[in-house]
Amino acid sequence: MLDQIKLETTNPGATSTALLPGTMTPANPKITARNVSVFYEQKQALFDVDLDVMPNEVLSLIGPSGCGKSSLLRCFNRMNDTIDVCRVTGNITLDGQDIYDRSIDVVELRARVGMVFQKPNPFPKSIFENVAYGPRIHGMTKDRDELEELVVSSLKRAGLFDEVADRLQDSGTSLSGGQQQRLCIARAIATRPEILLMDEPASALDPIATSIIEELIDELRQNYAIVIVTHSMQQAARVSQKTAFFHMGKLIEKGETEQIFTNPVDAKTQDYITGRIG
């Protein structure tokens, strides 16, 4: 597989880096980001980032707090639109289509790019309704039976069904933190997205719940491209195939996870993964 992986390093602030000549790209990237900068009012939070997300791969974004990795993640499903003062420049495409194009419907985009947040945020509704909400608003199922089937399979996929099978009508908020986060994952995958964005999905969870989530992420990789923001380097090392390291709003280094953690090119990356900065 090694030869399929596009490996690039960029210097901070460098201009757009085209595909290295001669690199084989049998699979097209799901998402390509070119020259992406994010501003909050006058303050720039992200500087000219170039990044690709490949299908059936987990890409983890690491870096110290405030380095802009969450800002980038939120660009991928245009969640930054909801922040009035936030401005995004550059070019992001999903399957070759510019997601900031006027012709793109943000509702459709978010159905295709699911998101799981840092803090579990189930709706204060029943477990069933939580998962059924997405398919329902997108009109994805014809009847109740189909909807139920979809809910059950989503819950199963998220590894939660066995725990909640007999209490689907209980409130989603009555679950434990780890269960709530898996419910949120089930909710996100119920709309059958193509990409799953995860913003520190395990940071509020205990180690056991975290390991369950991590196993889940590994399974979900079979069907989705996954981008995960994490503070835990062990987690990045365990779940991801690719890793991108951010510092002060700049993409310092990106590459195969193994390479980043064993043989980083940049000194800052080295410092971060060894715990000297961060």
Added chain:
Amino acid sequence: MTDFFDSPANKSSLHTGMEARERLRARYRAEWMFKALGLGAIGVSVGFLLFLFTTIFMQGWPAFTHNFVALPLELNAQTLGDEGVISEESLSGADYDAIVRTAIREQFPEVSGRTAKRTLSGLISPGAPVLLREALLADPERRNAPNAITLPLSDFADLYLKGQISRSTYRTGEGELAIEVSETGVLISGADLAAGLESSGADGKISLSREMPSLLLYAGGGVFKLETLEGNLATARILSPLDAGETTKALDWQVRLIEVPEANRKFSDREIVWTDKLVERQLVQAKFNTLFFTRGASREPEMAGILGAVVGTALTLVVTLGLSFPLGVAAAVYLEEFAPRNRLTALVEVNINNLAAVPSIVFGLLGLAVFLTFFGMPRSAPLVGGMVLALMTLPTIIIASRAALRAVPPSIREAALGIGASKMQVVVHHVLPLAMPGILTGTIIGMAQALGETAPLLMIGMVAFVVDIPGGFTDPATVLPVQIFMWADFPEPAFQQRTSAAIMVLLAFLVVMNALAVVLRKQFERRW
């Protein structure tokens, strides 16, 4: 310069020494003072509230009962019929005034003279014939049981029976009294009269004027009002005649002292004696005052009820709620969820906050100028009243709703947006239902304000004297607080009671509304 943390004073004695103890004590003292102040504040307000409620309850409570009299009414073909035949038409046209008048006069055949007869008829409420007519029209068969029909006593007779006209003290006399009734008056003499009256007899002749407490002598089945006293001799006026003859000797006699002078009360000694007689004959019964709850405004306190005002209030509040709730919530949702943050929305926001502080009478003036004068809408109508109150309630609802919307955690919005819900779906499916308890609380507060509002309604003519129960949104009507305001202005003491009683009803309404708010809130919270 040594390091602060290395100075010797900062060793173990810092938090355990005498000074530290003193500081700690001062802290506890301050805390205790703070708690005591808070407790005091609560105590004072609870005290005032209790005082207020007690006075209102004490004054209003008697208004919930009224004394009715069951007279043997002559309800037959002669009085009710048209040439001897009773029909619906004849029932509706019969002279009920005469029937009631005759019935009460038959109880006191000795009363003569036009003034006296009129006073006697005045014991029964002027509304009694109306009620009698209504009763017979509703069920003509009731004429066969005339004794079962009870008619309200006049307000003062009722007050007298409730013990609110004057206190009386009784003294049983000893010895024999001679009573002589003649053309000029009644002469009473007896060896122990002076002792019985507790008058020394040394002061010579005493004239008992209307400005002095009344002395009534009960002897030989008659009642006499003493007019002059001279030792063991007295002259008197007949209030109720002797059982037999014009002269009698009585061994059992009683003197009654009515403390409030006749000139200072609206219920004369004669009326007191007549009312006592009716009670003695077991014709009077105190009953729950249904009239208070089933009738509209009236000049006669015993006939005045709050139904008109209650219906008017209900109609007005329906209009207010119907206008201010949807408008207020829609405005709040737009401003909070959709509006761009710019100077215009900031201006709107400031204005809404200012509107909440505008005196309500200004809204009344606005209603008068715009709704009545410009649009020519009907005066005194619940529709206009409701619109004016809606203007007044809107800012309250908008502010409360915005606060409730803002309190919905952003994570819920993000969650819904992240799945691909549109802005509208986020608001309708998630934010609004979560904010609903808060919005409802704000609405109920606004409605409670509207319920108690008087000033703006005065401006649009809802202070009119409306006898009929309003049947629609454009009928002339009044509302509870305005009714209370009007009754409080009437001089009759019976109206003062009704004022308090109406305040109790208003308070009951408020309690019911608040309870409803709590129930609704619970309902919504459980669903989520």
